[in-house]
Amino acid sequence: MSSNVSRETLASVLDEIALLLEIEGENPFKIRAYRQGAETVRSYDGDIVAMAREGELEGIKGIGKALQDKLHELATTGTLGFHQNLRGNYPETFFELFEIDGLGPKKVAAVHKKLGIDSIDGLRKACEASELAALSGFGKKTEQKILEAIARREQFADRFHLDAAAHAASVILARLKEHPDVLRAQYAGSLRRSKETVGDLDFIVATSKPAELTRYFAEMDLTDHVIVHGDTKCSIHLENGLQCDLRAVSNDEYPFALQYFTGSKEHNVALRSRALKQGLSLNEYGFSGSSEIPEVHEERDIYSALGLDYVDPALRENRGEIEAAEAGTLPELVSWEQLCGTFHNHTTASDGRDTLHEMAEAAIDLGLTYLGIADHSKSSFQARGLDEERLLTQIEEISAWNSEHGESLRIFAGSEVDILKDGSLDFDDSLLAQLDYCVASVHNAFTLDEKTMTQRIIRAMENEHVTMLGHLTGRLLLKRDEYAVNHDKIIDCAAETRTIVELNCNPRRLDMDWRWWKKARDKGVRCSINPDAHRTEQFQYLRFGADVARKGWLRKQDVINTMNLEEVEAFLALPKSSR
Ligand code: DGT
Ligand code: CA
Ligand code: CA
Ligand code: ZN
Numbered sequence: 001m002s003s004n005v006s007r008e009t010l011a012s013v014l015d016e017i018a019l020l021l022e023i024e025g026e027n028p029f030k031i032r033a034y035r036q037g038a039e040t041v042r043s044y045d046g047d048i049v050a051m052a053r054e055g056e057l058e059g060i061k062g063i064g065k066a067l068q069d070k071l072h073e074l075a076t077t078g079t080l081g082f083h084q085n086l087r088g089n090y091p092e093t094f095f096e097l098f099e100i101d102g103l104g105p106k107k108v109a110a111v112h113k114k115l116g117i118d119s120i121d122g123l124r125k126a127c128e129a130s131e132l133a134a135l136s137g138f139g140k141k142t143e144q145k146i147l148e149a150i151a152r153r154e155q156f157a158d159r160f161h162l163d164a165a166a167h168a169a170s171v172i173l174a175r176l177k178e179h180p181d182v183l184r185a186q187y188a189g190s191l192r193r194s195k196e197t198v199g200d201l202d203f204i205v206a207t208s209k210p211a212e213l214t215r216y217f218a219e220m221d222l223t224d225h226v227i228v229h230g231d232t233k234c235s236i237h238l239e240n241g242l243q244c245d246l247r248a249v250s251n252d253e254y255p256f257a258l259q260y261f262t263g264s265k266e267h268n269v270a271l272r273s274r275a276l277k278q279g280l281s282l283n284e285y286g287f288s289g290s291s292e293i294p295e296v297h298e299e300r301d302i303y304s305a306l307g308l309d310y311v312d313p314a315l316r317e318n319r320g321e322i323e324a325a326e327a328g329t330l331p332e333l334v335s336w337e338q339l340c341g342t343f344h345n346h347t348t349a350s351d352g353r354d355t356l357h358e359m360a361e362a363a364i365d366l367g368l369t370y371l372g373i374a375d376h377s378k379s380s381f382q383a384r385g386l387d388e389e390r391l392l393t394q395i396e397e398i399s400a401w402n403s404e405h406g407e408s409l410r411i412f413a414g415s416e417v418d419i420l421k422d423g424s425l426d427f428d429d430s431l432l433a434q435l436d437y438c439v440a441s442v443h444n445a446f447t448l449d450e451k452t453m454t455q456r457i458i459r460a461m462e463n464e465h466v467t468m469l470g471h472l473t474g475r476l477l478l479k480r481d482e483y484a485v486n487h488d489k490i491i492d493c494a495a496e497t498r499t500i501v502e503l504n505c506n507p508r509r510l511d512m513d514w515r516w517w518k519k520a521r522d523k524g525v526r527c528s529i530n531p532d533a534h535r536t537e538q539f540q541y542l543r544f545g546a547d548v549a550r551k552g553w554l555r556k557q558d559v560i561n562t563m564n565l566e567e568v569e570a571f572l573a574l575p576k577s578s579r
Contacts, residue, residue, distance in 0.1 A: 193313050233246065472501065
């Protein structure tokens with residue numbers, strides 16, 4: 001009678017039932033009951049898994065009798081016969097079809113019924129043979145879009161967001177450090193360089209017992225299966241499909257291995273050719289050659305042996321860091337500890353999960369001294385955007401908080417105001433003027449051509465009430481490409497209009513991209529590192545924000561949320577043109 005299903009399992013089984021019923025053309029009321037049930041399970045304030053197990057769901061709004069029994073079965077046995085039967089009508093590959101962007105249940109049902117398609121491969125072939133265009137509700141354009149979505153899925157299938165990668169890395173690194181034969185350990189690769197997404201994790205350990213360490217790594221409970229296992233190297237997959245490589249080296253080799261496997265390849269190539277000019281050959285094990293061999297204990301010693309200042313891993317992309325290290329002009333990079341507050345966060349007023357008070361308490365716990373709230377505006381109706389009246393109510397709520405708790409945390413009243421299709425804003429200037437600040441973002445009409453889109457955003461930045469520009473390109477990493485926009489023109493306009501540009505540090509966005517920040521910074525554009533938090537835990541994204549800001553060569557003075565409360569209040573009080 002005991003099983004360990006999670007709340008999310010309960011909810012996702014109900015969701016999948018709704019999906020399958022929709023495919024079968026079932027009654028919409030029945031479908032909706034399952035969807036609603038899933039939503040209730042996710043948001044119910046109480047231990048709903050235990051209640052389902054004990055058969056105590058009666059009286060919960062949104063969960064009728066039929067669902068109560070099913071949840072009870074699921075919570076006690078771990079499976080649900082009704083669900084298994086429905087699922088049994090389709091092969092496993094069928095369910096991948098739902099991962100294709102732009103292919104909802106209705107379309108999946110149509111291609112399944114009319115063309116017998118039950119896998120992504122089958123779908124691709126049908127598109128290539130133009131079989132879909134012949135169905136009603138489909139066209140050449142749909143086929144094209146589906147093919148693009150399939151290609152995108154393949155391209156990204158083996159990459160991971162920064163939060164998943166960083167979480168796994170910290171757990172595994174702790175395991176490695178626990179081992180008594182490990183002298184030093186670190187993760188290298190793209191994660192250490194703070195790339196926006198990560199292909200695999202690369203760990204380096206210093207040890208005198210490499211074979212013992214590769215065995216330990218292969219046998220960790222976190223390991224789903226072993227890909228290769230040797231005396232000094234081991235590669236595994238975690239349960240979520242993330243590959244992890246371990247290299248076990250001697251303590252002398254460690255700095256070289258760490259440097260080499262941190263990459264990037266381009267940075268390493270440039271470093272090696274510099275070494276060669278000094279008569280030294282450099283690889284993952286050490287220096288060799290005819291010149292005197294420099295003594296190396298730490299990674300930093302490799303750089304100094306080559307006449308270079310230490311290059312932070314975030315900068316190692318061969319984009320000018322080696323020249324700057326030689327000239328002694330590397331920037332002193334911003335750090336997470338320097339962040340005093342945050343802008344652009346949501347609450348239950350729009351599409352956030354947590355209330356204003358919960359968000360405020362969490363910000364205090366994190367040691368922040370100010371918190372910017374920026375809920376959606378009315379045009380973002382799918383996110384329950386606020387209209388004028390609700391925004392005014394929120395401004396009052398915030399001012400009440402500030403009079404009562406302003407000592408511990410100052411809340412700034414803002415809005416994430418939609419930039420409408422023509423570049424005008426979702427609220428009048430008179431309302432915007434009542435806010436402490438405002439973030440302007442594009443949330444619809446993504447398909448405008450580059451010139452029109454750029455003009456649209458520029459028009460918004462020219463508004464004196466627009467303090468900052470939200471997620472410039474609208475990209476969703478590993479999911480949705482950026483829309484067309486001219487970065488150079490936006491950066492020039494930001495510099496001229498004194499509009500701050502957001503570094504949205506939700507790991508699904510990381511937008512504006514790190515590759516543009518040095519240029520922006522050099523033109524005097526200021527950055528705001530914004531977590532776009534929709535729940536309290538997401539304030540933690542600030543850490544990724546600082547990492548990516550470092551990757552963009554940003555210093556403390558380039559990032560406005562390194563200002564303390566007094567400074568930021570004075571800054572926001574200035575007219576935009578004098579900021
Ligand atoms: P990823 O895993 O795709 O996100 O990116 P990285 O940078 O972590 O790449 P990965 O895991 O293939 O290799 C880790 C580092 O090892 C890479 O950044 C540089 C170094 N490396 C790997 N293969 C080569 C190579 O063939 N030549 C050079 N110079 N370096 C390499
Ligand atoms: Ca890697
Ligand atoms: Ca690797
Ligand atoms: Zn937004």
